[in-house]
Amino acid sequence: MKEQISIRxxxxxxxxxxxxxxxxxxxxxxxxFWSNVFDHYVLRxxxxxxxxxAESGNRIVGFIIGEVRAWEFGSPPxxxxxxxxxxxxxxxxxxxxxxxxxxxxxxxxxxxxxxxxMVDRDDKLLLSFFRGLGLCSGKYLELEKQID
Amino acid sequence: MKxxxxxxxxxxxxxxxxxDTEKQLSAxxxxxxxxxxxxxxxxxxxxxxxxxLVQAVRGAGGGYRFSGNVRRTTLLDVIQLxxxxxxxxxxPNWGNNSDPIIGELQSxxxxxxxxxxxxxxxxxxxxxxxxxxxxxxxxANQASPGRVxx
Numbered sequence: 141m142k143e144q145i146s147i148r149x150x151x152x153x154x155x156x157x158x159x160x161x162x163x164x165x166x167x168x169x170x171x172x173f174w175s176n177v178f179d180h181y182v183l184r185x186x187x188x189x190x191x192x193x194a195e196s197g198n199r200i201v202g203f204i205i206g207e208v209r210a211w212e213f214g215s216p217p218x219x220x221x222x223x224x225x226x227x228x229x230x231x232x233x234x235x236x237x238x239x240x241x242x243x244x245x246x247x248x249x250x251x252x253x254x255x256x257x258m259v260d261r262d263d264k265l266l267l268s269f270f271r272g273l274g275l276c277s278g279k280y281l282e283l284e285k286q287i288d
Numbered sequence: 289m290k291x292x293x294x295x296x297x298x299x300x301x302x303x304x305x306x307x308d309t310e311k312q313l314s315a316x317x318x319x320x321x322x323x324x325x326x327x328x329x330x331x332x333x334x335x336x337x338x339x340x341l342v343q344a345v346r347g348a349g350g351g352y353r354f355s356g357n358v359r360r361t362t363l364l365d366v367i368q369l370x371x372x373x374x375x376x377x378x379x380p381n382w383g384n385n386s387d388p389i390i391g392e393l394q395s396x397x398x399x400x401x402x403x404x405x406x407x408x409x410x411x412x413x414x415x416x417x418x419x420x421x422x423x424x425x426x427x428a429n430q431a432s433p434g435r436v437x438x
Contacts, residue, residue: 261402264409264410268410268411268415271410271411271415274419277407
């Protein structure tokens with residue numbers, strides 16, 4: 141039987157579960173990062189900001205965060221997805237895709253028609269995931285240099 | 289970027305076979321369908337078999353069958369069986385040339401190569417096949433506009 145997954149807006153009490161999932165995804169501890177994210181994307185007025193979680197039973201098994209950003213780098217309003225994670229034992233069940241489709245609809249309702257993200261070039265799994273959902277190289281190039 | 293013929297033919301063959309993992313096709317079947325050289329493709333199929341991407345099925349009605357993982361094999365995995373995708377400047381002593389202009393040109397071509405590889409390494413066979421099907425449906429729909437894509 142297919143597992144029932146529900147996607148809903150994150151609430152304050154999801155913080156611990158999200159921090160755990162976030163640590164699995166990035167291996168890094170990020171003191172202060174998640175409480176700031178929750179403050180900004182869950183607790184405050186958030187017309188153009190979306191923080192969704194995937195729930196299986198009573199357990200959080202994934203999250204996705206995105207928002208509308210306008211005129212950064214000269215770009216017209218556009219949706220950005222900047223965090224996504226699915227619990228390792230719940231991967232390949234379509235949860236990431238379900239969350240991405242849901243947040244895309246939220247972004248569309250907020251008035252944008254393009255969604256962007258940025259992924260580490262070495263993160264083949266995540267890049268392949270986004271590619272599989274139809275994302276491809278956009279018109280902006282990320283540039284960087286080491287500061288002496 | 290220009291793929292060499294071996295890479296291109298290998299991609300065609302792998303995508304053709306991976307589109308239906310139960311399907312068995314001979315090199316001639318694939319070559320005729322896509323208008324490419326059977327002789328050249330036969331050699332490529334041996335390399336793909338050796339790499340474990342396809343399996344040779346012997347006997348009557350035999351041929352080749354896809355034996356890799358469509359969701360984990362990328363276009364780059366296939367291409368790198370046949371070429372490195374490293375640009376080479378046609379200059380003397382390539383690789384240990386100390387001319388700073390050559391060094392800068394090497395750095396630029398290396399950046400381009402890395403971008404190319406990054407793109408090819410994230411498109412799985414499953415994604416390429418999904419896009420191929422969408423493309424085919426769009427084409428069919430344009431040919432007969434009344435048809436509904438489901």
